[in-house]
Amino acid sequence: MRAARCTAYGPPEGLEVVTLDDPEPGPGEVLVDVHAAAVNFPDVLLVAGRYQVPAPPPFTPGSEFAGVVAALGPGVAGPAVGTPVAGAVLTGAFAEKAVVPVEGLRAVPDGLDMVHAAAFHxxxxxxxxxxxxxxxxxxxxxxxxxxxxxxxxxxxxxxxxxxxxxxxxxxxxxxxxxxxxxxxxxxxxxxxxxxxxxxxxxxxxxxxxxxxxxxxxxxxxxxxxxxxxxxxxxxxxxxxxxxxxxxxxxxxxxxxxxxxxxxxxLRRYAPEAVAAGDEALARLVRDGMRPLVSRVHPLGEVAAALSDVAGRRTTGKVVIEMGA
Structure with missing residues (x-):
């Protein structure tokens, strides 16, 4: 699979897109074929080594994605292979495949395509x-x-x-x-x-x-x-x-x-509030709400995408589309 890699802390320009072995899900994990991943400001901070929760290099940045379930790890009953999902992780989303704890996945609200689903949650x-x-x-x-x-x-x-x-x-x-x-x-x-x-x-x-x-x-x-x-x-x-x-x-x-x-x-200490918020947001999506996506980049332009977010040269969300 192709993936963006941070091999040393620094500006986004230091990121490289490389080929890695496909990951395999472990117990409690799900393998997702990532279709799109959104860029968030904490991704910039993680690459720079300035986020409050560090990620030691080398790592694949990216924290928000949407895709399709490809495989279930041991002990995981669902979601079924082929199910569209959105997810959040600390790192790992700027890649064609990602392994995610099953509790980090969410259903894609009806009405959102993969680009907007990646930018939403x-x-x-x-x-x-x-x-x-x-x-x-x-x-x-x-x-x-x-x-x-x-x-x-x-x-x-x-x-x-x-x-x-x-x-x-x-x-x-x-x-x-x-x-x-x-x-x-x-x-x-x-x-x-x-x-x-x-x-x-x-x-x-x-x-x-x-x-x-x-x-x-x-x-x-x-x-x-x-x-x-x-x-x-x-x-x-x-x-x-x-x-x-x-x-x-x-x-x-x-x-x-x-x-x-x-x-x-909030996810750790107030799961009931998280569930209520998910329901409220799904209702708003059904009523026509869509995230503002101002730019869509292919994976090869991930460094430029992060640089634009770091420089506050964007509006709304910037998304990396893996198949673009």
Whole structure:
């Protein structure tokens, strides 16, 4: 099989596409013929050796994929060979075949092709749980979404607006804000040219009820300052590359709630919430929701795809299609 390989930590340009022996599933594992795999910012961090959970080289990066079950390992009763599945792993998705623990697989929601199925689960589950399970967002509330044209950000705009929340999209530049408006954002703030805190408060009156931040950096504090009293702030990730240092007196004075969210921990400690989120997202897909896929690359262009995501030159999701 062909696979992307990281042989030493560094920039995405160091990745190579090589031929490896086909893997075999062990106990509790499933072999999947991968049709498509999505690029996520943590993939960039893993290749650089900067992710909170390290992957020692050499390894095959890629964490989100869709494909078809090819074989079952010992002790695995299903899903049956030939079943379309989507899955999430720490590494291994940027390859023509992947071995995955059976609990890491999900059914592909009806209506999604393989490219969109690969781009769906991680970002949309992250967005849903950040907004609803952790952020306690409800219809009619104002929600500030940072990085609103990126992978998680665009999903949060999409899910939030479909659930009746009033989304203020925060992004860099008018072109990215146009993307967020198409996805349902009620208002937008260009946080390169405008003061985020001031504009959010002008747009919402008293301030946003909730802020979802997959970016970090300087804009996190501004989004927190743009909350109303008793507002909630959910930190999801740090695509900016800098972990924000929030003055705790702001939390005290606003009576704010600050929570962190990481999808792997939710799967481990709250499986019932994960199942409820999957059902809610499947309903939204049936109603027409689709992830925004802005670029599709063949496996041979995996380094370029990761470089574009690392440089924040993309909107929505970037997908690697194995047969392209």
């Amino acid at each position: 991680v970002t949309y589950a992250t967005a849903y749980h950040a907004l609803v399970t952790v952020g306690a967002g409800t219809a009619g509330e104002w929600v500030t979404v940072l990085g609103a044209a990126g992978g998680v950000g665009s999903a949060a705009v999409d899910v939030g607006s479909r659930l009746g929340m009033r989304v203020v999209a925060a992004a860099s530049g008018e072109e990215r804000l146009k993307v967020a408006r198409v996805l349902g954002a009620e208002a937008g703030v260009d946080y390169v040219r405008e003061d985020l805190k001031t504009r959010v408060r002008e747009l919402t009156g008293e301030g946003a009820h909730l802020a979802v931040d997959p970016v970090g950096g300087d804009h996190a504090e501004a989004a927190l300052r743009g909350l109303r009293r008793g507002g909630r702030f959910v930190t999801v990730g740090y695509a900016d590359g800098r972990v924000p240092r929030i003055p705790l007196n702001l939390v005290l004075l606003k009576d704010a709630v600050v929570r962190g969210f990481e999808i792997r921990m």
